[in-house]
Amino acid sequence: MRNHIIRALPLLAASFIFTLALRAELDLNAIDSSVRPQDDFFEYANGSWLKTVEIPGDQLGWGSFYELIDRTQKNLHEICENAAAASAKAGSPARMVGDFYASGMNEGAINAAGVKPIQPQLDLIAGIKSRADVIKVIAALKQIGVRNSFGFYVDADEKDSESYLAQVTQGGLGLPDRDYYFTDSEKMKKLRAEYVEHIAKMLVFAGDSPETARVAAQAVMNLETKLAAASRTRVQLRDPEANYNKTAVADLAKITGDFDWAAFFKAIGARNVRSVNVGQPDFMRAFAAQLNETPLADWRAYLRWNLVRGAAPCLGDDFVNENFAFYGRALNGQKEIKVRWKRVTESVDDGIGDALGQLYVAKYFPPASKARVLKLVEDLRSAFRARIETLEWMDAPTRARALEKLNSFSVKMGYPDKWRDYSTLTISRDASYVENVFAANAYEMRRNLAKIGQPVDRTEWFMTASTINAYYNPVENCIVFPAGILQPPFFDANADDAVNYGGIGSVIGHEMTHGFDDQGRQYDARGNLKDWWTPQSTEAFNKRAAVIIDQFNNYTVLDGALHVNGTLTQGENIADLGGVKIAYAALQRALAGQSRAKIGGYTPEQRFFLSYASIWREVRRPEYRRNLIVIDPHSPAEWRVRGPLSNLEEFWKAFDVKEGDKMRRGGSDIVTIW
Numbered sequence: 001m002r003n004h005i006i007r008a009l010p011l012l013a014a015s016f017i018f019t020l021a022l023r024a025e026l027d028l029n030a031i032d033s034s035v036r037p038q039d040d041f042f043e044y045a046n047g048s049w050l051k052t053v054e055i056p057g058d059q060l061g062w063g064s065f066y067e068l069i070d071r072t073q074k075n076l077h078e079i080c081e082n083a084a085a086a087s088a089k090a091g092s093p094a095r096m097v098g099d100f101y102a103s104g105m106n107e108g109a110i111n112a113a114g115v116k117p118i119q120p121q122l123d124l125i126a127g128i129k130s131r132a133d134v135i136k137v138i139a140a141l142k143q144i145g146v147r148n149s150f151g152f153y154v155d156a157d158e159k160d161s162e163s164y165l166a167q168v169t170q171g172g173l174g175l176p177d178r179d180y181y182f183t184d185s186e187k188m189k190k191l192r193a194e195y196v197e198h199i200a201k202m203l204v205f206a207g208d209s210p211e212t213a214r215v216a217a218q219a220v221m222n223l224e225t226k227l228a229a230a231s232r233t234r235v236q237l238r239d240p241e242a243n244y245n246k247t248a249v250a251d252l253a254k255i256t257g258d259f260d261w262a263a264f265f266k267a268i269g270a271r272n273v274r275s276v277n278v279g280q281p282d283f284m285r286a287f288a289a290q291l292n293e294t295p296l297a298d299w300r301a302y303l304r305w306n307l308v309r310g311a312a313p314c315l316g317d318d319f320v321n322e323n324f325a326f327y328g329r330a331l332n333g334q335k336e337i338k339v340r341w342k343r344v345t346e347s348v349d350d351g352i353g354d355a356l357g358q359l360y361v362a363k364y365f366p367p368a369s370k371a372r373v374l375k376l377v378e379d380l381r382s383a384f385r386a387r388i389e390t391l392e393w394m395d396a397p398t399r400a401r402a403l404e405k406l407n408s409f410s411v412k413m414g415y416p417d418k419w420r421d422y423s424t425l426t427i428s429r430d431a432s433y434v435e436n437v438f439a440a441n442a443y444e445m446r447r448n449l450a451k452i453g454q455p456v457d458r459t460e461w462f463m464t465a466s467t468i469n470a471y472y473n474p475v476e477n478c479i480v481f482p483a484g485i486l487q488p489p490f491f492d493a494n495a496d497d498a499v500n501y502g503g504i505g506s507v508i509g510h511e512m513t514h515g516f517d518d519q520g521r522q523y524d525a526r527g528n529l530k531d532w533w534t535p536q537s538t539e540a541f542n543k544r545a546a547v548i549i550d551q552f553n554n555y556t557v558l559d560g561a562l563h564v565n566g567t568l569t570q571g572e573n574i575a576d577l578g579g580v581k582i583a584y585a586a587l588q589r590a591l592a593g594q595s596r597a598k599i600g601g602y603t604p605e606q607r608f609f610l611s612y613a614s615i616w617r618e619v620r621r622p623e624y625r626r627n628l629i630v631i632d633p634h635s636p637a638e639w640r641v642r643g644p645l646s647n648l649e650e651f652w653k654a655f656d657v658k659e660g661d662k663m664r665r666g667g668s669d670i671v672t673i674w
Contacts, residue, residue, distance in 0.1 A: 025492065026499060026610055028600050030617065038661040041651075042641040045613035053619055057336035063618025063637075064489060068468050072484055076345050076466060079359045084429075093355035096422060097348060099429040103436050104314070104344035110433055111316040115206055117434035118311050121146075122206065125303045131291060134299050135260055139267035141307060145441025148172055148306040149227075150287055152268065154451045156475045157277070158244055161527035164451040165246065166276045170231045170283035173224050174199070174309060176331070177631050181228040187626075191330065196221050198326040202308045203301075205318050216301035223294055223302050230286030234631060235567050240522050240529050243279045255281050256288035270449045313343065314434045333623030344433075351440030352427065353464030354420035357483075360466045361415050365483040370414050372493050373486055373504060376586075377411050377479070380508045383586035387674055393544070398537035401524070405477065405515060405532075408525040410458070412480040415465040420447070470507055472514035475527040479511040497594075498604040501587040502580075502611030509586075510579030513674050517571040517578075518545055547671040548573050551647075555639045558622060562629045569635045576635075577644040578674035580612055584650050605654040613641045647671055 032047025043050070055062045083098030084105070104110075115122070121141065128134055138149050151169035156162075175181060175195060180188060199217035204210055237243060247254075252261050255278055265273050278284055291299075312323035321337070328334040337343075349356050388394070388402050425443040427436050451457075458476050463469060468484045485491070491504040514520045521541065524530045533541070552566035552573055566573070587608055596604055616637035620628070625636065635643065645651040646665050657664045 025489070025495060026600065026602075026607060027614065030614065031610075036661075037655045038657045038663050040642065041609070041613055041645055041655070041663055042616070042638045045610050045641070046617045049617060050619065055619060055621060058334065058338045058342070060332055060334055060624040061618050061620035063616075064614065065468065065618060068487075068489060072466055072468060073342060073345055075364055076349065076356065076360060077341055079356065079363065080341075080345055080348060083359065091423065093358045093422075096352055096355045096425075096427045097359060099427045100348050100352060100436050100440070101344055102429040103427075103431060103433045104347055105340060106429075106433070107317075107340060110314075113432055114316055117315065117432040118206075118307060121307050122304065125300055125307065128296055128300050128303075130296070132260065132263060134291060134296070134303075135264050136267045137303055139264050141303065141310075142268055143442055143445050144438040145445065146307050146310040148303060150284065151279075152270075154270075154448050156456045156527070157246070158240060158475055158523075158527075158529040159246070161475045162456050164454060164456060166270065166273050166452065167279065168276050168284060169279040170227075172227050172287070172306075173231070174220070174305070175224070175228075176627060177234065178228040178231040179233070179630055181225045192221070194326065194330050198322065198330075199305055201322050202312065202319065203305065205322065206304065206308050216298075216304070219295075219298040219301045220305045223290060223298055226290055227283070227287060230280075230283045232280050232283070234633070235565070237280075238519060238568070238571070238633075240519060244529060245278045245281055246275055247278050248275050249273055252276065252278070256284050257292075259288045259291060268449070269446065270452060272453050311434050311437075314347070314437050331623065332627060333621035347437065349464055349466065351437055352420075352422065352425070353466075354416070355422060357415060357465030358419055361483055364487070365414060365465070366487065366493075367414075368493055369486040369491060373481060373491060373508075374411065374413060376500070376505055377413075377508055379586040379590060380505060380512060380582055381406065381409065383589060384509070384512055384582045384674070387582060387585065391674075393540040394537050395534055398533050401532045402516065405525040406512070408477055409512065409515065410476065410478045412461065412478060414481070414483045414486065416461045417459050470511055472511040472520065473527075474515065474520045474523040477515060477523065477525060477527045479508070481508075496599060496604070496607065497587060497590050498599075498607035499611045501583050501590065502608035503615055505583035505586060506580045506612050506615065508579070509582035510575045512582065513575040513578030514571065516674055517574040519571050541673065544671050544673045545570055545574065547669070548577070548673075551643060551665075551669070551671070552635055552639065555635070555643065557625055557629060557636050562626065564629065564635050564639060569633055572634045572640075573643060574673055576640050577647060577672070580644050581648060581650070581672065582674065583612075584608060584648075603654065605650070609645065609651055609654055612645075616640050 027049070030046050030049035032043055032051070035044040035047050037044040053062055059066055080097055080101040083094045084102040086094065086098060088094035088098065121144075124140060125137055128137055141148055142152060149172040151167070151171040153167050154164050155167050157165035173181075175192075180191065196217045199220050200210070200213040203213035203216055208216060232243075249261060252259070265271070308319070309323070312319040324334070324337040328337060384406055385403060388399060388406065391399065394402065422443070424446070426439060431439070458478070461480065461482075462473070463471065463480065463482050465482050466484045467482045468490070470479070470481045470485055472479050485504070485507075491500060515523075521533065522529055522531065524532050549566035549570050552564045552569055555564040556562060557564070584605075587604070591604055599607060602610065618637050628634075628636070634640070642663070646663050647670055651657065652664050655663075659666060
């Protein structure tokens with residue numbers, strides 16, 4: 001999938017506002033008046049809050065975004081509890097949600113069952129006697145949502161956006177990124193050792209003896225390290241052309257040798273596969289080599305580990321607690337595990353999100369917000385259109401095609417026009433929690449594979465309705481805003497325009513700009529990966545993007561210990577800069593002929609920028625920040641404020657930022673793209 005939700009890291013081209021945090025009414029108590037806005041606007045707007053905030057033990061960070069997530073989760077919890085207590089019609093959304101939730105909350109039964117719910121899969125793995133068996137088991141695990149070895153799914157063909165294409169991608173790692181296997185720092189060495197220990201502990205819970213588990217854990221680490229060595233970096237994965245390698249099934253042997261694709265397709269349930277996009281051929285070449293070279297015992301250990309890792313959150317307390325000890329505490333610094341109802345509610349949303357989404361929308365979605373935000377979208381589109389029409393660096397042929405693309409943007413708001421049809425999915429409160437999770441995963445795999453040979457469904461959503469987020473999909477040329485984001489404090493129909501345009505308006509502008517960032521600009525108005533730029537405009541764009549890259553390369557976190565990766569984050573940084581500039585221009589249009597009286601002592605322009613700064617109000621645990629610097633294409637929150645605004649003349653005027661002030665760049669270091 002190209003829509004890269006964070007918890008599904010290999011997803012590439014579309015972008016989500018992962019760390020949004022909006023306040024419909026400005027929290028003026030958050031302002032630190034001891035800081036000059038001309039020196040550090042992030043600290044000025046949020047400093048008093050930053051001095052007093054504490055991260056809850058079960059969270060990786062805290063801020064307005066986290067607060068809204070927490071409140072929405074409580075709403076979903078109430079829905080789940082009510083559904084579980086009722087006896088709705090069989091097959092209805094309420095019945096499915098209630099049964100799924102009840103199975104996850106039955107802690108006594110889950111602990112009593114131990115490893116039994118995954119024993120059929122453990123037996124399947126233990127029965128591997130040949131390379132052909134490995135292929136079949138890889139497919140069988142993928143059918144139930146257990147990730148391993150490589151990615152396989154169906155998505156739109158990036159060069160024929162009306163057709164679906166099977167996709168094969170790199171994957172199969174238990175650590176967050178390839179670099180975790182090779183970075184030579186003491187922290188990473190320690191983490192790798194802890195990872196091997198963690199694998200061994202989990203395999204003991206699954207039935208291995210301590211000695212067998214120790215040997216198996218090292219074998220897993222060795223195999224993953226070889227797969228990591230063949231994996232592309234996050235920066236390399238940003239290049240759509242390099243990761244598009246459409247290959248006829250008959251020609252796959254040129255990449256993967258004697259890997260039996262026919263057997264794999266049959267085992268996973270993929271029919272009539274004629275072509276495949278092999279995203280990272282070198283990885284698949286290395287994987288095929290390891291399939292032949294790695295001992296079968298090591299493959300059994302690797303697949304057993306992937307099964308246990310995938311199922312652990314749904315098994316007994318020993319699995320759950322050890323899973324948290326590594327992935328929560330050791331890796332990210334989280335102090336406490338979330339209580340069960342939070343974990344199960346998240347699982348219901350992950351597994352049958354459209355069933356839960358229907359119940360959420362019926363109770364919590366304010367329809368009036370949809371019309372207001374749709375108007376904001378059109379206001380932003382008009383402002384963006386005016387910007388493109390006057391860009392001095394873009395030539396006429398490219399400008400015409402850019403305007404065509406902008407005018408072709410489609411908008412999805414609130415929730416899907418049609419919900420998932422779960423009639424072929426059986427969820428039972430009498431089944432184990434793991435069985436329900438696997439059943440939901442298997443349904444989703446069947447639904448995905450059924451797309452082969454069908455025209456692309458442009459009405460499909462890749463977020464649930466309750467999600468507090470937004471995204472742009474380049475292959476559909478579409479921006480999407482779930483119902484979850486269309487509520488206070490993200491958006492308030494009663495708030496003044498300055499706050500809404502600085503908040504949700506900058507988000508809309510951000511998503512629109514993604515259609516024209518370093519990745520999005522490579523897709524045309526219909527979503528096809530196609531070069532529609534003249535060489536002159538391409539050169540001009542790249543020159544300006546290079547300035548943004550250099551700016552962010554010089555930003556640091558953790559008291560200077562780590563640098564932001566300006567190349568990895570360039571798409572988000574371009575979208576941040578463009579989004580706030582376009583939203584400001586739209587605000588000026590909205591304010592035409594209106595009173596510009598101060599509210600709370602601030603002009604509309606100042607309130608706009610205070611609102612923008614408050615959307616990034618957050619703190620994160622040091623371990624989590626360290627990980628995100630490596631894997632996250634978004635810059636740290638403070639630099640999403642300081643970076644764009646230091647380039648923005650409109651901000652300088654609003655807060656009287658003069659030459660020489662820290663929040664004002666000078667000369668050739670100033671950059672504007674959109």
